[in-house]
Amino acid sequence: MSKILILPGDGIGKEIVAQAIKVINSLNDNNDMGMSLEDGLIGGAAYDETGSPLPDETIKLAKNCDSILLGAVGGPKWESLERNLRPERGLLGIRSELDLFSNLRPAILYPQLANASSLKSEIVSGLDLMIVRELVGGIYFGKPRGVEIKDGERFGINSATYYESEIARIGHSAFQIAQKRGKHVCSVDKANVLEVCELWREVMEEVSKDYPDVTLSHLYVDNAAMQLVKDPKQFDVIVTSNLFGDVLSDCAAMLTGSIGMLPSASLNKNNYGMYEPIHGSAPDISGKDIANPLATILSVSMMLRYSLNQEELAKKIDIAVIKVLDKGYRTADIAFEGDKVVGTMEMGDLIVEALES
Template structure:
C-alpha cells in the first residue's frame, strides 16, 4: 500500500475548516482505493505571522519540500492589513510558490450541471458543458519584477517591471500544449503584443514552440479581447495559457462565469510531480467559524492532487463524482437552492464522503 506524505497549510479565515473536510475526504478515498495519507501541518500567512513574525517560516518551506504534495486553505485578512508589503500573508503565498519552483498554475473553470442557473451568463451562451482550463505562469512577470518608488522634481512615482525570459515562456507554454494534447487540442495564448515588448517575445516564443505540437490548434488573443470573449462566447475556449498578471485576472473572470468561486479548485505545478493545491477563493474571514464556508473547492483541489501529483486517477474521479452527487442533495449558503436543504461546511464534507 502506498503512503503519501502531505503537508497541510490551513492558513487563515475559513482555511482550517475547509482543509479539514478535504483531509477527511482524501483519507476516505485512500481507504477505498488502497493507499493511505499522512498529514503534517505547517504555518503560512497570517497564522505564521502571529506565531513566528513572518508569513513564510523556513520550517514550512522545508516541510513542503520533503512532502509528496501540499494542500493549502487560504491566507490573509484585515487583521494583517497594516503589515508592510513584504510581510503580509500574501507574501508568504508568493514565497512558497517561488521556493518550490511552482511556475504553472492550473485553474479549471467548470460549470456543474446543477449550478448552470447560478452563472450570470445566459444558458444559450455557456452551453451544456462549459469546461475551460487556464494555465497561468506563476513565478515571473510583474509580480516578481523589479519594483520601487522614487521622486523627480518633487513628484513621487512608483514602478513595477514586467519581465519574461524565453526559458520562462517556453516552460509555461509547454504546460499549455501538454494540457491541450490531453483535452481537445486547442490552445489560446493570451498577451498584449500590440503594446508590450514582453508580450511580443511571449507571442514569438509560443509560436516557435507550436511546431513541436502540430496536432494542437494555436490561436492568439490580446488580453482585453480575451476578457470580452470569455463573457460573450466562452465555448470557444479549451485551454488558455498566459502570463502571471493576465492569468490572475482572467481566471477570476472565468470563475464567476462558472457560477460560484466556491466551487473552483487549482493546482500549482513545477518540473517535478509535487505541487501545491488550493481553492481559488480567499479566506473569507467574515464567515470564519460560522459553518457557512463551502469546502467543495478544497475537496476538488484534493482530487487534482490525486490526479496530477499522486497518480491516483480513479480516486480523483471518485471524489469528483461524489461532489456532483452531493450537489443533487444539498447546498452550502453560497450556492443555496430553494429546492434543497442548506447545510454547513462539515455537513457538506460528510455528504461528499457518503458518495465515495
C-alpha cells in the same frame, strides 16, 4: 506512501481544509492509499506565531513532502504590516521557493448549477475550460519595483519581465494539457503595446511546432476578457502571463456560478504541486460554518490526478461531488429556492458519504 503538507492558513482556510482532510482520511481507510499528513504554517497564522508569513520550517516541510494542500491566506488583521510581512508574501514566497511556475485553473460549470451563473444557461451550459497561468515570473516578481520619491513626488514602479525560457516552459505545460483535452491552445497577451508580450507571442509560436496535433491561436487580453463573457465555450486551454491569468481566471470563475466551486494546481517541472481553492480567506464568514468546501475537496482530486498519479481516485471524488449536487445539497453561495442548504461541515460529511456509498 505519499506525504502531504497541510497548510490551512487564515480565515476560512481551517474550516475548508478540515473537510478535505475528511476526504483524504476516507480514501486512506477504503483504498489503502497510505497518504500521511504533515501540518504547517503560512500567511497571517504563521506571522502571528513566528513573525514570518513563510517560516523556514514550512519551506523545509514542503521540500520533504510530495505535495501541498493549502487553504487560504490574508485578511484585514494583517493589512497594516510592512509589505514583506503580509500573509500574501508567504504565498508568493512558497511558489517561488518551490518553482511552482504552472498554475492550472479549471472553470467547469456543473449542470446542476447552471442557474447560479450570471450568464444565460445556453451561453455557459457545458463549459469546461482550463486556464494555464505562469505563476513565478512577470510583473509580480520583476525588478526594479517599489515606491520612491522622484522629481519631488511619489513614483511607483513594477517591471513586467520574462525570459524566453520562462515563456517556453509554461507553453509546453499548456500544450501538453491541451493534448489530453480538446487540442486547442489560445495564448493571451498584449503584444500590440508591450514588448514583453511580443516576445511571449514569438515563443509560443516556436513551442507550438513541437505539438502539431494542437491548434494555437492568439488573443489580446482585453478581447479575451470580452470573449469569456460573450462565448466562453469557444475556449479549451488558455495560456497567459501571471497578471493576465490572475484577472482572467477570476472572470472565468464567475461563469460557473461561484468562486467556491473552483480548485487549482500549481506545479513545478516534476509535477510536484500545491493545491488550493482559487478563492480567498473570506474573514467575514470565518467560523460561521457557511463556507463552501467543494473547491478545496476538488483540489484534492487535482492532487491525485496531477501529482500522485491516482486518476481513478480523482474521478471518485469528482463523482461524489456530482452525486451530492444531484441530491440538491448546496452551501449558501450556490443555493436557490428549493435547494437543501447545508453548512461547511455537513457538506464535507455528505461528500465522504457519497465516496463510501
